[in-house]
Amino acid sequence: MIDHKLNTRGIEPQGPIVGIDLGTTNSLIGIYDGGFPIIFANSEGSRLTPSVVSYSEELAPLIGHAAERQALLYPEKTIISVKRLMGQRIGDPQCAGRNHLYGKSGDPLKIKLGDKLVSPEEVSAEILKELKRIAEERLGVSVSRAIITVPAYFNDAQRQATRRAGELADFCVERIISEPTAAALAYGLDKLKDQSKIAVYDFGGGTFDLSILKLDHGLFEVLSTCGDTNLGGDTIDQALMELLLGKLVLKNALDLKSLTRLHQIVRSAKEELSYKEEIILRLPFLHHRGSEEVTLTRRELEDIALPIIERTRSLCLRALADAELEAQDLDEVILVGGATRMPIVRSFVERLFFKTPNLTQHPDEAVVMGALLQGAILQGNLENLTLLDITPLSLGIETFGGLMNVIIPRNTTIPTKAGELFTNARTDQNKMKITLLQGERELAKDNWKLGELELCFTPARKGEARVGVQFSINANGILEVLARDITSGEEKIIEVAHAIDVSDEAVEAMISDSLEHAFEDRDARLFTEAKLQAEEMLPAVENALRELHSLLSSDMQNALRIRLDDVRLALKQEELVPLKKSLQELDQATQGLATLLVEKAMHELD
Amino acid sequence: MPMLIDPFALLGLPRRPIIDQDLLKKNLRSLVLQCHPDHRTGDTKMFEEIQEASNLLRSIPARLRNLAGEIRITKSIPIVAQELFESTNKALENAANLTSKYHGSTLALLKALLLKELLLARRKLINVQESLHHWHRSLEEELNTIDLRWPNVRSEELMLLSQSFLFAQRWDDQLREAILKIDLISPKNSS
Numbered sequence: 001m002i003d004h005k006l007n008t009r010g011i012e013p014q015g016p017i018v019g020i021d022l023g024t025t026n027s028l029i030g031i032y033d034g035g036f037p038i039i040f041a042n043s044e045g046s047r048l049t050p051s052v053v054s055y056s057e058e059l060a061p062l063i064g065h066a067a068e069r070q071a072l073l074y075p076e077k078t079i080i081s082v083k084r085l086m087g088q089r090i091g092d093p094q095c096a097g098r099n100h101l102y103g104k105s106g107d108p109l110k111i112k113l114g115d116k117l118v119s120p121e122e123v124s125a126e127i128l129k130e131l132k133r134i135a136e137e138r139l140g141v142s143v144s145r146a147i148i149t150v151p152a153y154f155n156d157a158q159r160q161a162t163r164r165a166g167e168l169a170d171f172c173v174e175r176i177i178s179e180p181t182a183a184a185l186a187y188g189l190d191k192l193k194d195q196s197k198i199a200v201y202d203f204g205g206g207t208f209d210l211s212i213l214k215l216d217h218g219l220f221e222v223l224s225t226c227g228d229t230n231l232g233g234d235t236i237d238q239a240l241m242e243l244l245l246g247k248l249v250l251k252n253a254l255d256l257k258s259l260t261r262l263h264q265i266v267r268s269a270k271e272e273l274s275y276k277e278e279i280i281l282r283l284p285f286l287h288h289r290g291s292e293e294v295t296l297t298r299r300e301l302e303d304i305a306l307p308i309i310e311r312t313r314s315l316c317l318r319a320l321a322d323a324e325l326e327a328q329d330l331d332e333v334i335l336v337g338g339a340t341r342m343p344i345v346r347s348f349v350e351r352l353f354f355k356t357p358n359l360t361q362h363p364d365e366a367v368v369m370g371a372l373l374q375g376a377i378l379q380g381n382l383e384n385l386t387l388l389d390i391t392p393l394s395l396g397i398e399t400f401g402g403l404m405n406v407i408i409p410r411n412t413t414i415p416t417k418a419g420e421l422f423t424n425a426r427t428d429q430n431k432m433k434i435t436l437l438q439g440e441r442e443l444a445k446d447n448w449k450l451g452e453l454e455l456c457f458t459p460a461r462k463g464e465a466r467v468g469v470q471f472s473i474n475a476n477g478i479l480e481v482l483a484r485d486i487t488s489g490e491e492k493i494i495e496v497a498h499a500i501d502v503s504d505e506a507v508e509a510m511i512s513d514s515l516e517h518a519f520e521d522r523d524a525r526l527f528t529e530a531k532l533q534a535e536e537m538l539p540a541v542e543n544a545l546r547e548l549h550s551l552l553s554s555d556m557q558n559a560l561r562i563r564l565d566d567v568r569l570a571l572k573q574e575e576l577v578p579l580k581k582s583l584q585e586l587d588q589a590t591q592g593l594a595t596l597l598v599e600k601a602m603h604e605l606d
Numbered sequence: 607m608p609m610l611i612d613p614f615a616l617l618g619l620p621r622r623p624i625i626d627q628d629l630l631k632k633n634l635r636s637l638v639l640q641c642h643p644d645h646r647t648g649d650t651k652m653f654e655e656i657q658e659a660s661n662l663l664r665s666i667p668a669r670l671r672n673l674a675g676e677i678r679i680t681k682s683i684p685i686v687a688q689e690l691f692e693s694t695n696k697a698l699e700n701a702a703n704l705t706s707k708y709h710g711s712t713l714a715l716l717k718a719l720l721l722k723e724l725l726l727a728r729r730k731l732i733n734v735q736e737s738l739h740h741w742h743r744s745l746e747e748e749l750n751t752i753d754l755r756w757p758n759v760r761s762e763e764l765m766l767l768s769q770s771f772l773f774a775q776r777w778d779d780q781l782r783e784a785i786l787k788i789d790l791i792s793p794k795n796s797s
Contacts, residue, residue, distance in 0.1 A: 219635065314790045321786050377644050386642050412661070415643060417654045472654065475643055533713060540715055587713045594718035601722035605729075 017145040019371025024083040024206030028368035029131040032376035040138045054078040063130035075260040085120040087158035125168035146171040147371045151207040152178035153227030176476040180211035182370025183336040192218045196331040204337035206232040212323040221388040224322035226315045233339035239304040253287035273298045302344045332358045336366045398435040398444040417472035424465040527576045613659030624753040670768035674761040697734045701727045701784040728788045
């Protein structure tokens, strides 16, 4: 848990610092050399190297385009979007829908490849090694120092995992920086005399971030950030995949190979629909029964993409509120990330911020550009530029009653530290356990548990033993903890016990416990839930019918009454399936009623 | 761990209740540029001290507590604010209940009904916020008089004022948060 000094003075690593954008779908590497930023092309001539790793039994893993091709033949040995799994534990929401994950609930997850297990860090390290190879080939010298970018909203575990991946690839990771902040550096490089407030809307392959910055004569200050590490272009891909599958004549004939191929086709279809209104996908020999042909329109894509893009709205509003700004206060809204190429994203941003978005930055390259600029800053080559980043998530400890007590609030400038004084509650108390949390929820259990640490008290009467604990978040956004015994003056760096260091038996007991009860309880619980819903819904609909009487045709009223009777009947039967079905139908039938009620309420309250 | 260094001295400000915000900004900026760990003149430890000091100075309760020489925060609500505390709590609880009910419900009609209640709850929050702002203004006046009398001020006075500011700001934060949560739901915010 401790962020070891990456770069101990005295044996300072030599050589240039490269900047790396380790993306969900694509990765890039570059350097600031002789006053110019350069992004290196891989051996296929592309600056984007797909973040795909394909393992084989005999040979070294394949990375990038080669791995993408390999995926069509050996999908079970190929890993995509590994970034989503960084720092995750089994059972976390990001694991949902992923194949070949392995591990017990609460464990750091592993990916199963045949009879081999690899960690997400190891997979990421393969991508980093490939990038390193590309840079070394182009530069002709060995490269060992790097800046790696991460989504702004990455938590401590995700940042640590990224740093470990860098170390596994033999990099000395000089700094972990946030992607939108990096993009802002790229944007602001030629505006060092300006003073402005900007927002960076970063909608990448797998993550979304919105950061608000103040640029003031070369000082780049991040004011607030908000995001979702599980929302990106590939969320749209998945939805488009569903749509496409629904259109296929023989979707049951698909196997893993044809699904992998479809996945790649879906992605390029999405990209193509950014500049075409309609495309026809011809899919020869998609499955053993033959070929298929499907038409997709931009309209269809936008219909499924809009609800996903809408999810960024509340995050943007939250970031604005945290920065204590209104949308109108912003001078520019900069778009980065591949997904911002979609016209619908651009018009969404325009409506949200009342501003034509700024498209001057290359959606794929702005982040790596910022990373290599940060490398130049650290090497002293860009002295008139200073970056003040923040910690995206509040750090706190669990207090009595299971609440979260914030010690370092979100959006605090880093590096930063804060102290807390702990004292013994009883005379014979010589130890105390503290649970460290990261997140914004009031209840401790709703936040991400970073781990636990144990404080030791020197023997003293109740309330007289005192240990001060200093929590610092370093420039990489990674936590360090230092304890000082106030009475003895002794100082000690504390290792935070990793949250997953629960004994195997304990975890197994937890799992078997929940499994045992799962089946017997499930149906009864679901029925009770549905029953409660029904009991709330019935009078509500009756009331609405009365209230909106004059606005509804008698046909409509009768139709609603039939639905109500269905629900009542199902309640009497005490059967789960008919009750759920009738409730669903009632919900469908009352959508219009709900809209009318909302309009009425808004009207009355205005 | 309490700060060992005088935050006022560190940022080049006179040690008194009211500080010159512009001067704070100016001094902070030059110190930040000098100490930022990315630069050759960088000094992480110093940078953290500066951040901690400026966070402390920017917060009125922390600043007053520092002037009073107190480390610990006592958590009792000032008597004059008891009533305000109760109405704030009631409005917050009501809004939190409705908000979580709204997010828990999957049926459109029930959501529509809750929305009306939520908008009413929002109104109540705004009302409480207004009385809170009123109290905050009176606290600011008190801060002014204390600053005029400086350094002839007892530390109990500083602590009471510090606590009052602490609660006023905490409640204001909570109210703002609750209002924002309703605004994120309300259809006024969607296109």
